[in-house]
Amino acid sequence: xxxxxxxxxxxxxxxxxxxxxxxxxxxxxxxxxxxxxxxxxxxxxxxxxxxxxxxxxxxxxxxxxxxxxxxxxxxxxxxxxxxxxxxxxxxxxxxxxxxxxxxxxxxxxxxxxxxxxxxxxxxxxxxxxxxxxxxxxxxxxxxxxxxxxxxxxxxxxxxxxxxxxxxxxxx
Amino acid sequence: xxxxxxxxxxxxxxxxxxxxxxxxxxxxxxxxxxxxxxxxxxxxxxxxxxxxxxxxxxxxxxxxxxxxxxxxxxxxxxxxxxxxxxxxxxxxxxxxxxxxxxxxxxxxxxxxxxxxxxxxxxxxxxxxxxxxxxxxxxxxxxxxxxxxxxxxxxxxxxxxxxxxxxxxxxxxxxxxxxxxxxxxxxxxxxxxxxxxxxxxxxxxxxxxxxxxxxxxxxxxxxxxxxxxxxxxxxxxxxxxxxxxxxxxxxxxxxxxxxxxxxxxxxxxxxxxxxxxxxxxxxxxxxxxxxxxx
Numbered sequence: 001x002x003x004x005x006x007x008x009x010x011x012x013x014x015x016x017x018x019x020x021x022x023x024x025x026x027x028x029x030x031x032x033x034x035x036x037x038x039x040x041x042x043x044x045x046x047x048x049x050x051x052x053x054x055x056x057x058x059x060x061x062x063x064x065x066x067x068x069x070x071x072x073x074x075x076x077x078x079x080x081x082x083x084x085x086x087x088x089x090x091x092x093x094x095x096x097x098x099x100x101x102x103x104x105x106x107x108x109x110x111x112x113x114x115x116x117x118x119x120x121x122x123x124x125x126x127x128x129x130x131x132x133x134x135x136x137x138x139x140x141x142x143x144x145x146x147x148x149x150x151x152x153x154x155x156x157x158x159x160x161x162x163x164x165x166x167x168x169x170x171x
Numbered sequence: 172x173x174x175x176x177x178x179x180x181x182x183x184x185x186x187x188x189x190x191x192x193x194x195x196x197x198x199x200x201x202x203x204x205x206x207x208x209x210x211x212x213x214x215x216x217x218x219x220x221x222x223x224x225x226x227x228x229x230x231x232x233x234x235x236x237x238x239x240x241x242x243x244x245x246x247x248x249x250x251x252x253x254x255x256x257x258x259x260x261x262x263x264x265x266x267x268x269x270x271x272x273x274x275x276x277x278x279x280x281x282x283x284x285x286x287x288x289x290x291x292x293x294x295x296x297x298x299x300x301x302x303x304x305x306x307x308x309x310x311x312x313x314x315x316x317x318x319x320x321x322x323x324x325x326x327x328x329x330x331x332x333x334x335x336x337x338x339x340x341x342x343x344x345x346x347x348x349x350x351x352x353x354x355x356x357x358x359x360x361x362x363x364x365x366x367x368x369x370x371x372x373x374x375x376x377x378x379x380x381x382x383x384x385x386x387x388x389x390x391x392x393x394x395x396x397x398x399x400x401x402x403x404x405x406x407x408x409x410x411x412x413x414x415x416x417x418x419x420x421x422x423x424x425x426x427x428x429x430x431x432x433x434x435x436x437x438x439x440x441x442x443x444x445x446x447x448x449x450x451x452x453x454x455x456x457x458x459x460x461x462x463x464x
Contacts, residue, residue, distance in 0.1 A: 060277055060280050064206055064210065
Protein backbone atom coordinates (compact mmCIF):
# COMPACT_ATOMS: atom_id res chain seq x y z
CA UNK A 1 0.00 0.00 0.00
CA UNK A 2 2.91 2.32 0.57
CA UNK A 3 2.78 4.30 -2.67
CA UNK A 4 5.99 6.23 -2.40
CA UNK A 5 7.05 7.93 -5.57
CA UNK A 6 10.10 9.80 -6.72
CA UNK A 7 9.33 13.32 -7.83
CA UNK A 8 11.42 16.08 -9.31
CA UNK A 9 10.27 19.65 -9.20
CA UNK A 10 11.61 23.17 -9.32
CA UNK A 11 10.78 25.55 -6.49
CA UNK A 12 11.88 29.19 -6.73
CA UNK A 13 14.40 28.26 -9.41
CA UNK A 14 15.97 25.44 -7.44
CA UNK A 15 15.53 21.81 -8.40
CA UNK A 16 14.55 19.20 -5.82
CA UNK A 17 14.24 15.44 -5.97
CA UNK A 18 12.37 13.62 -3.22
CA UNK A 19 10.62 10.37 -2.45
CA UNK A 20 7.09 11.11 -1.21
CA UNK A 21 4.03 9.22 -0.16
CA UNK A 22 1.15 9.73 -2.58
CA UNK A 23 -1.11 11.16 0.09
CA UNK A 24 1.22 13.98 1.08
CA UNK A 25 -0.24 17.38 0.25
CA UNK A 26 1.90 19.84 -1.69
CA UNK A 27 1.67 22.42 1.12
CA UNK A 28 2.89 19.88 3.68
CA UNK A 29 5.64 18.85 1.29
CA UNK A 30 6.85 22.44 0.88
CA UNK A 31 6.80 23.05 4.61
CA UNK A 32 7.90 19.70 5.98
CA UNK A 33 10.21 18.28 3.31
CA UNK A 34 11.70 21.41 1.77
CA UNK A 35 11.52 23.53 4.91
CA UNK A 36 9.85 26.33 2.96
CA UNK A 37 7.54 27.38 5.75
CA UNK A 38 6.51 30.67 4.16
CA UNK A 39 3.55 28.86 2.61
CA UNK A 40 0.94 28.86 5.36
CA UNK A 41 -1.87 26.44 6.05
CA UNK A 42 -5.10 27.87 7.40
CA UNK A 43 -8.27 25.98 6.62
CA UNK A 44 -6.65 23.08 4.73
CA UNK A 45 -9.71 22.65 2.54
CA UNK A 46 -9.40 25.36 -0.06
CA UNK A 47 -11.36 28.21 1.47
CA UNK A 48 -8.87 30.62 3.09
CA UNK A 49 -6.19 31.01 0.40
CA UNK A 50 -3.24 31.19 2.85
CA UNK A 51 -1.47 28.31 1.02
CA UNK A 52 -1.63 29.91 -2.44
CA UNK A 53 1.45 29.21 -4.57
CA UNK A 54 2.17 29.41 -8.29
CA UNK A 55 2.18 26.11 -10.17
CA UNK A 56 3.60 26.57 -13.66
CA UNK A 57 2.74 30.26 -13.40
CA UNK A 58 -0.82 29.88 -12.15
CA UNK A 59 -2.08 30.55 -8.63
CA UNK A 60 -3.37 27.39 -6.95
CA UNK A 61 -4.25 26.11 -3.49
CA UNK A 62 -1.31 23.99 -2.39
CA UNK A 63 -3.46 22.36 0.33
CA UNK A 64 -5.61 20.74 -2.38
CA UNK A 65 -2.81 19.31 -4.51
CA UNK A 66 -0.86 16.17 -3.89
CA UNK A 67 2.90 16.67 -3.91
CA UNK A 68 3.14 13.89 -6.52
CA UNK A 69 0.94 15.97 -8.82
CA UNK A 70 3.64 18.62 -8.90
CA UNK A 71 6.11 16.16 -10.41
CA UNK A 72 7.89 17.99 -13.23
CA UNK A 73 6.31 21.32 -12.32
CA UNK A 74 7.77 24.73 -11.64
CA UNK A 75 6.64 26.32 -8.41
CA UNK A 76 6.97 29.77 -7.00
CA UNK A 77 6.40 30.34 -3.30
CA UNK A 78 6.58 33.49 -1.22
CA UNK A 79 10.25 32.74 -0.49
CA UNK A 80 10.92 33.26 -4.20
CA UNK A 81 9.58 36.82 -4.40
CA UNK A 82 12.41 38.87 -2.91
CA UNK A 83 15.86 39.07 -4.51
CA UNK A 84 18.25 38.68 -1.66
CA UNK A 85 17.51 41.50 0.73
CA UNK A 86 15.58 43.47 -1.84
CA UNK A 87 11.87 43.07 -1.34
CA UNK A 88 9.61 42.43 -4.29
CA UNK A 89 7.57 45.56 -5.19
CA UNK A 90 4.47 43.84 -3.82
CA UNK A 91 6.17 43.06 -0.53
CA UNK A 92 7.46 46.62 -0.35
CA UNK A 93 3.98 48.00 -0.97
CA UNK A 94 2.47 45.68 1.68
CA UNK A 95 5.11 46.92 4.11
CA UNK A 96 4.58 50.60 3.31
CA UNK A 97 0.79 50.39 3.30
CA UNK A 98 0.66 48.43 6.52
CA UNK A 99 -1.20 45.67 4.66
CA UNK A 100 -0.52 43.08 7.33
CA UNK A 101 -0.95 42.76 11.04
CA UNK A 102 -0.33 39.21 12.18
CA UNK A 103 1.00 38.23 8.75
CA UNK A 104 -0.53 34.78 8.65
CA UNK A 105 -2.52 35.34 5.47
CA UNK A 106 0.16 37.50 3.82
CA UNK A 107 2.01 34.83 1.78
CA UNK A 108 -1.30 33.78 0.20
CA UNK A 109 -2.26 37.36 -0.57
CA UNK A 110 1.16 38.09 -2.08
CA UNK A 111 1.10 35.04 -4.34
CA UNK A 112 -2.49 35.74 -5.36
CA UNK A 113 -1.65 39.37 -6.12
CA UNK A 114 1.50 38.32 -8.00
CA UNK A 115 -0.46 35.99 -10.29
CA UNK A 116 -3.24 38.53 -10.70
CA UNK A 117 -0.95 41.43 -11.67
CA UNK A 118 0.81 39.24 -14.19
CA UNK A 119 -2.49 38.90 -16.04
CA UNK A 120 -3.92 42.31 -15.17
CA UNK A 121 -0.99 44.75 -14.84
CA UNK A 122 -3.16 47.88 -14.53
CA UNK A 123 -6.19 46.81 -12.51
CA UNK A 124 -9.09 48.83 -11.21
CA UNK A 125 -9.88 48.74 -7.52
CA UNK A 126 -12.92 46.56 -8.24
CA UNK A 127 -10.73 44.04 -10.09
CA UNK A 128 -8.30 43.92 -7.17
CA UNK A 129 -11.15 43.29 -4.76
CA UNK A 130 -12.47 40.45 -6.86
CA UNK A 131 -8.99 38.96 -7.29
CA UNK A 132 -8.43 38.72 -3.54
CA UNK A 133 -11.96 37.49 -2.78
CA UNK A 134 -10.62 33.97 -2.34
CA UNK A 135 -8.20 34.97 0.40
CA UNK A 136 -9.25 35.54 3.98
CA UNK A 137 -7.59 38.01 6.36
CA UNK A 138 -8.88 37.71 9.92
CA UNK A 139 -7.20 40.92 11.09
CA UNK A 140 -9.60 42.44 8.52
CA UNK A 141 -6.92 44.47 6.86
CA UNK A 142 -8.52 44.31 3.43
CA UNK A 143 -8.44 48.05 2.73
CA UNK A 144 -4.65 48.40 3.09
CA UNK A 145 -4.21 45.16 1.13
CA UNK A 146 -6.22 46.58 -1.78
CA UNK A 147 -4.21 49.81 -1.59
CA UNK A 148 -0.91 47.96 -1.48
CA UNK A 149 -1.74 45.94 -4.59
CA UNK A 150 -2.84 49.08 -6.43
CA UNK A 151 0.36 50.83 -5.35
CA UNK A 152 2.54 47.95 -6.53
CA UNK A 153 0.71 47.97 -9.86
CA UNK A 154 1.06 51.72 -10.40
CA UNK A 155 4.72 51.80 -9.33
CA UNK A 156 5.66 49.05 -11.70
CA UNK A 157 3.73 50.81 -14.45
CA UNK A 158 5.82 53.96 -13.86
CA UNK A 159 9.14 52.17 -13.92
CA UNK A 160 9.24 51.96 -17.72
CA UNK A 161 7.14 48.88 -18.30
CA UNK A 162 9.02 46.75 -15.82
CA UNK A 163 6.35 44.34 -14.74
CA UNK A 164 5.64 43.82 -11.07
CA UNK A 165 5.34 40.17 -11.87
CA UNK A 166 8.76 39.66 -13.36
CA UNK A 167 9.76 36.24 -12.11
CA UNK A 168 12.67 36.32 -9.69
CA UNK A 169 16.15 35.50 -10.86
CA UNK A 170 17.13 31.88 -10.53
CA UNK A 171 19.24 31.18 -7.54
CA UNK B 172 -0.91 13.16 6.96
CA UNK B 173 -4.38 14.41 6.31
CA UNK B 174 -5.95 11.95 3.86
CA UNK B 175 -6.18 8.26 4.66
CA UNK B 176 -3.73 6.12 2.70
CA UNK B 177 -4.70 5.16 -0.83
CA UNK B 178 -3.22 3.44 -3.80
CA UNK B 179 -2.34 5.96 -6.49
CA UNK B 180 -2.50 5.53 -10.26
CA UNK B 181 -1.65 8.03 -12.96
CA UNK B 182 -2.94 6.59 -16.23
CA UNK B 183 -1.54 8.08 -19.43
CA UNK B 184 -4.38 6.94 -21.70
CA UNK B 185 -8.17 6.89 -21.49
CA UNK B 186 -8.24 3.12 -22.12
CA UNK B 187 -5.89 2.54 -19.18
CA UNK B 188 -8.17 4.66 -17.00
CA UNK B 189 -11.22 2.64 -18.00
CA UNK B 190 -9.43 -0.60 -17.19
CA UNK B 191 -8.54 0.71 -13.74
CA UNK B 192 -12.17 1.72 -13.19
CA UNK B 193 -13.32 -1.72 -14.32
CA UNK B 194 -10.88 -3.32 -11.88
CA UNK B 195 -11.55 -1.16 -8.81
CA UNK B 196 -15.13 0.07 -9.35
CA UNK B 197 -16.52 1.94 -6.38
CA UNK B 198 -13.31 1.53 -4.37
CA UNK B 199 -11.76 4.05 -6.73
CA UNK B 200 -12.20 7.77 -7.07
CA UNK B 201 -11.24 9.78 -10.11
CA UNK B 202 -9.03 12.74 -9.22
CA UNK B 203 -9.47 15.59 -11.71
CA UNK B 204 -9.01 19.14 -10.38
CA UNK B 205 -9.35 17.93 -6.81
CA UNK B 206 -11.07 21.10 -5.62
CA UNK B 207 -13.95 19.15 -4.07
CA UNK B 208 -12.47 15.69 -3.62
CA UNK B 209 -9.31 16.79 -1.81
CA UNK B 210 -11.17 18.77 0.89
CA UNK B 211 -13.35 15.70 1.51
CA UNK B 212 -10.25 13.54 1.76
CA UNK B 213 -8.38 16.03 3.96
CA UNK B 214 -11.32 15.97 6.36
CA UNK B 215 -11.51 12.17 5.93
CA UNK B 216 -15.14 12.44 4.93
CA UNK B 217 -14.01 10.47 1.89
CA UNK B 218 -11.49 7.64 2.22
CA UNK B 219 -11.14 6.09 -1.22
CA UNK B 220 -8.89 3.04 -1.37
CA UNK B 221 -7.74 3.92 -4.87
CA UNK B 222 -7.11 7.29 -6.50
CA UNK B 223 -7.01 7.43 -10.27
CA UNK B 224 -5.41 10.75 -11.19
CA UNK B 225 -6.55 11.65 -14.71
CA UNK B 226 -4.56 14.87 -14.98
CA UNK B 227 -2.23 13.41 -17.61
CA UNK B 228 -5.08 12.61 -20.02
CA UNK B 229 -4.47 15.39 -22.53
CA UNK B 230 -7.29 14.13 -24.79
CA UNK B 231 -9.85 15.08 -22.19
CA UNK B 232 -8.80 18.68 -22.10
CA UNK B 233 -10.13 20.47 -25.14
CA UNK B 234 -12.89 22.76 -26.30
CA UNK B 235 -14.03 22.07 -29.83
CA UNK B 236 -16.82 23.57 -31.90
CA UNK B 237 -19.47 20.91 -32.46
CA UNK B 238 -22.07 20.57 -35.19
CA UNK B 239 -24.77 23.24 -35.70
CA UNK B 240 -23.07 25.83 -33.53
CA UNK B 241 -22.62 23.48 -30.59
CA UNK B 242 -19.64 22.86 -28.37
CA UNK B 243 -17.88 19.76 -27.16
CA UNK B 244 -15.89 20.26 -23.97
CA UNK B 245 -13.52 17.62 -22.64
CA UNK B 246 -14.29 16.66 -19.04
CA UNK B 247 -10.81 17.60 -17.80
CA UNK B 248 -10.94 21.12 -19.26
CA UNK B 249 -10.04 23.54 -16.48
CA UNK B 250 -12.79 25.96 -15.53
CA UNK B 251 -10.33 28.78 -16.19
CA UNK B 252 -9.83 27.54 -19.76
CA UNK B 253 -13.59 27.58 -20.35
CA UNK B 254 -13.72 31.08 -18.87
CA UNK B 255 -11.04 32.28 -21.31
CA UNK B 256 -12.27 30.40 -24.37
CA UNK B 257 -13.19 32.50 -27.41
CA UNK B 258 -15.29 29.60 -28.75
CA UNK B 259 -17.35 29.52 -25.55
CA UNK B 260 -17.78 33.29 -25.60
CA UNK B 261 -19.05 33.22 -29.17
CA UNK B 262 -21.17 30.10 -28.96
CA UNK B 263 -22.60 29.97 -25.49
CA UNK B 264 -23.00 33.28 -23.65
CA UNK B 265 -24.72 31.66 -20.65
CA UNK B 266 -21.88 29.23 -19.99
CA UNK B 267 -19.37 32.02 -20.58
CA UNK B 268 -21.08 34.26 -18.00
CA UNK B 269 -21.31 31.40 -15.53
CA UNK B 270 -17.61 30.59 -15.29
CA UNK B 271 -16.43 33.64 -13.29
CA UNK B 272 -19.15 32.89 -10.71
CA UNK B 273 -17.56 29.56 -9.84
CA UNK B 274 -15.41 29.86 -6.73
CA UNK B 275 -12.23 31.97 -7.01
CA UNK B 276 -9.66 32.13 -9.79
CA UNK B 277 -7.14 30.01 -7.84
CA UNK B 278 -9.79 27.28 -7.64
CA UNK B 279 -10.80 27.62 -11.30
CA UNK B 280 -7.15 27.24 -12.32
CA UNK B 281 -7.38 23.62 -11.15
CA UNK B 282 -11.09 22.84 -11.07
CA UNK B 283 -12.47 21.10 -14.13
CA UNK B 284 -15.83 21.36 -15.84
CA UNK B 285 -16.34 17.60 -15.63
CA UNK B 286 -15.34 17.43 -11.99
CA UNK B 287 -17.93 19.98 -10.97
CA UNK B 288 -20.67 18.16 -12.92
CA UNK B 289 -19.85 14.72 -11.59
CA UNK B 290 -19.48 16.01 -8.03
CA UNK B 291 -23.01 17.44 -8.50
CA UNK B 292 -23.11 19.76 -5.53
CA UNK B 293 -26.71 21.02 -5.61
CA UNK B 294 -25.50 24.57 -4.87
CA UNK B 295 -23.06 24.57 -7.81
CA UNK B 296 -23.76 26.62 -10.93
CA UNK B 297 -22.72 24.21 -13.68
CA UNK B 298 -25.28 21.43 -13.04
CA UNK B 299 -28.15 23.93 -13.26
CA UNK B 300 -26.66 25.61 -16.32
CA UNK B 301 -26.21 22.31 -18.19
CA UNK B 302 -29.81 21.50 -17.31
CA UNK B 303 -31.23 24.62 -18.98
CA UNK B 304 -28.83 24.26 -21.90
CA UNK B 305 -29.92 20.69 -22.61
CA UNK B 306 -26.37 19.36 -22.36
CA UNK B 307 -25.45 15.78 -23.04
CA UNK B 308 -22.83 13.87 -21.03
CA UNK B 309 -20.71 11.27 -22.78
CA UNK B 310 -19.74 8.44 -20.41
CA UNK B 311 -17.18 5.79 -21.24
CA UNK B 312 -16.32 2.42 -19.76
CA UNK B 313 -14.56 -0.70 -20.99
CA UNK B 314 -18.02 -1.93 -21.99
CA UNK B 315 -18.72 0.96 -24.32
CA UNK B 316 -19.98 4.49 -24.49
CA UNK B 317 -23.32 6.10 -23.72
CA UNK B 318 -24.72 9.60 -23.74
CA UNK B 319 -26.95 10.81 -20.90
CA UNK B 320 -29.09 13.93 -21.08
CA UNK B 321 -28.58 16.49 -18.33
CA UNK B 322 -32.17 16.00 -17.12
CA UNK B 323 -31.41 12.32 -16.45
CA UNK B 324 -27.92 12.91 -15.08
CA UNK B 325 -28.50 14.58 -11.71
CA UNK B 326 -30.43 11.96 -9.77
CA UNK B 327 -29.97 12.79 -6.10
CA UNK B 328 -27.85 14.70 -3.58
CA UNK B 329 -24.31 14.64 -5.02
CA UNK B 330 -25.33 11.61 -7.05
CA UNK B 331 -25.37 11.31 -10.80
CA UNK B 332 -26.31 8.62 -13.30
CA UNK B 333 -22.63 7.77 -13.75
CA UNK B 334 -21.74 4.18 -12.83
CA UNK B 335 -18.64 3.40 -10.72
CA UNK B 336 -16.87 1.93 -13.74
CA UNK B 337 -17.65 4.92 -15.98
CA UNK B 338 -15.62 8.02 -16.79
CA UNK B 339 -17.19 11.30 -17.86
CA UNK B 340 -15.42 11.89 -21.14
CA UNK B 341 -16.95 15.03 -22.56
CA UNK B 342 -19.88 17.41 -22.37
CA UNK B 343 -21.80 18.26 -25.52
CA UNK B 344 -23.75 21.47 -25.72
CA UNK B 345 -26.30 22.00 -28.48
CA UNK B 346 -26.03 25.07 -30.69
CA UNK B 347 -27.29 28.39 -29.45
CA UNK B 348 -30.59 29.26 -31.10
CA UNK B 349 -31.42 32.67 -32.48
CA UNK B 350 -33.88 34.65 -30.41
CA UNK B 351 -32.72 33.14 -27.18
CA UNK B 352 -32.15 35.22 -24.09
CA UNK B 353 -30.42 33.99 -20.98
CA UNK B 354 -29.48 34.96 -17.45
CA UNK B 355 -27.83 33.62 -14.34
CA UNK B 356 -28.42 35.18 -10.94
CA UNK B 357 -27.18 34.11 -7.54
CA UNK B 358 -26.76 35.29 -3.98
CA UNK B 359 -23.76 34.27 -1.93
CA UNK B 360 -22.30 35.71 1.22
CA UNK B 361 -18.85 36.21 -0.22
CA UNK B 362 -18.07 36.56 -3.92
CA UNK B 363 -17.13 33.12 -5.18
CA UNK B 364 -18.72 31.14 -2.38
CA UNK B 365 -21.40 28.59 -3.06
CA UNK B 366 -24.71 30.27 -3.75
CA UNK B 367 -27.34 30.26 -1.02
CA UNK B 368 -29.82 30.47 -3.89
CA UNK B 369 -29.28 30.83 -7.61
CA UNK B 370 -31.11 30.51 -10.92
CA UNK B 371 -30.17 29.93 -14.53
CA UNK B 372 -32.62 30.51 -17.35
CA UNK B 373 -32.97 30.54 -21.09
CA UNK B 374 -35.93 32.16 -22.80
CA UNK B 375 -36.59 31.74 -26.48
CA UNK B 376 -38.87 34.01 -28.47
CA UNK B 377 -40.46 33.33 -31.83
CA UNK B 378 -40.67 35.87 -34.66
CA UNK B 379 -43.79 37.46 -33.12
CA UNK B 380 -42.20 37.96 -29.73
CA UNK B 381 -44.05 35.25 -27.87
CA UNK B 382 -42.28 32.60 -25.88
CA UNK B 383 -41.26 29.52 -27.83
CA UNK B 384 -39.36 27.83 -25.03
CA UNK B 385 -38.40 28.62 -21.47
CA UNK B 386 -36.20 26.74 -19.08
CA UNK B 387 -35.61 27.68 -15.48
CA UNK B 388 -33.37 25.79 -13.06
CA UNK B 389 -32.61 26.80 -9.50
CA UNK B 390 -29.59 25.74 -7.48
CA UNK B 391 -28.88 25.69 -3.77
CA UNK B 392 -32.53 24.85 -3.07
CA UNK B 393 -32.75 21.06 -3.07
CA UNK B 394 -31.00 17.73 -3.47
CA UNK B 395 -30.28 18.43 -7.15
CA UNK B 396 -30.65 21.46 -9.38
CA UNK B 397 -34.42 21.97 -9.69
CA UNK B 398 -36.33 22.69 -12.90
CA UNK B 399 -39.35 24.93 -12.38
CA UNK B 400 -41.80 23.18 -14.68
CA UNK B 401 -44.97 24.95 -13.60
CA UNK B 402 -43.33 28.33 -14.13
CA UNK B 403 -41.93 27.25 -17.50
CA UNK B 404 -45.44 26.17 -18.56
CA UNK B 405 -46.78 29.64 -17.75
CA UNK B 406 -44.34 31.11 -20.28
CA UNK B 407 -44.43 28.73 -23.24
CA UNK B 408 -46.58 29.82 -26.13
CA UNK B 409 -47.49 33.14 -24.55
CA UNK B 410 -46.52 36.77 -24.81
CA UNK B 411 -44.30 37.45 -21.84
CA UNK B 412 -43.52 40.45 -19.69
CA UNK B 413 -43.77 42.14 -16.32
CA UNK B 414 -47.15 40.79 -15.13
CA UNK B 415 -46.32 37.16 -15.96
CA UNK B 416 -42.93 37.47 -14.31
CA UNK B 417 -44.51 38.72 -11.09
CA UNK B 418 -46.84 35.71 -11.08
CA UNK B 419 -43.90 33.44 -11.76
CA UNK B 420 -42.04 34.88 -8.81
CA UNK B 421 -44.91 33.70 -6.56
CA UNK B 422 -45.18 30.32 -8.25
CA UNK B 423 -41.46 29.65 -7.91
CA UNK B 424 -41.52 30.65 -4.24
CA UNK B 425 -44.47 28.30 -3.70
CA UNK B 426 -42.98 25.38 -5.62
CA UNK B 427 -39.59 25.47 -3.94
CA UNK B 428 -39.10 23.09 -1.05
CA UNK B 429 -35.62 23.91 0.28
CA UNK B 430 -34.10 23.04 3.63
CA UNK B 431 -32.73 25.39 6.25
CA UNK B 432 -29.04 25.18 6.99
CA UNK B 433 -26.28 27.27 8.48
CA UNK B 434 -26.14 29.44 5.33
CA UNK B 435 -29.81 30.37 4.97
CA UNK B 436 -33.28 29.44 6.17
CA UNK B 437 -35.77 27.59 3.97
CA UNK B 438 -38.06 30.62 4.09
CA UNK B 439 -35.27 32.88 2.84
CA UNK B 440 -34.45 30.51 0.00
CA UNK B 441 -38.09 30.34 -1.11
CA UNK B 442 -38.48 34.10 -1.09
CA UNK B 443 -35.18 34.89 -2.75
CA UNK B 444 -35.54 32.04 -5.26
CA UNK B 445 -38.72 33.71 -6.54
CA UNK B 446 -37.19 37.17 -6.68
CA UNK B 447 -34.03 35.98 -8.47
CA UNK B 448 -36.15 34.09 -11.01
CA UNK B 449 -38.13 37.22 -11.84
CA UNK B 450 -34.91 39.24 -12.22
CA UNK B 451 -33.35 36.54 -14.37
CA UNK B 452 -36.41 36.40 -16.64
CA UNK B 453 -36.41 40.17 -17.04
CA UNK B 454 -32.78 40.11 -18.13
CA UNK B 455 -33.33 37.11 -20.39
CA UNK B 456 -36.25 38.83 -22.08
CA UNK B 457 -34.19 41.94 -22.80
CA UNK B 458 -31.42 39.80 -24.27
CA UNK B 459 -33.87 37.77 -26.34
CA UNK B 460 -35.35 40.96 -27.81
CA UNK B 461 -31.85 42.30 -28.55
CA UNK B 462 -31.09 39.04 -30.32
CA UNK B 463 -34.26 39.33 -32.44
CA UNK B 464 -33.36 42.77 -33.76
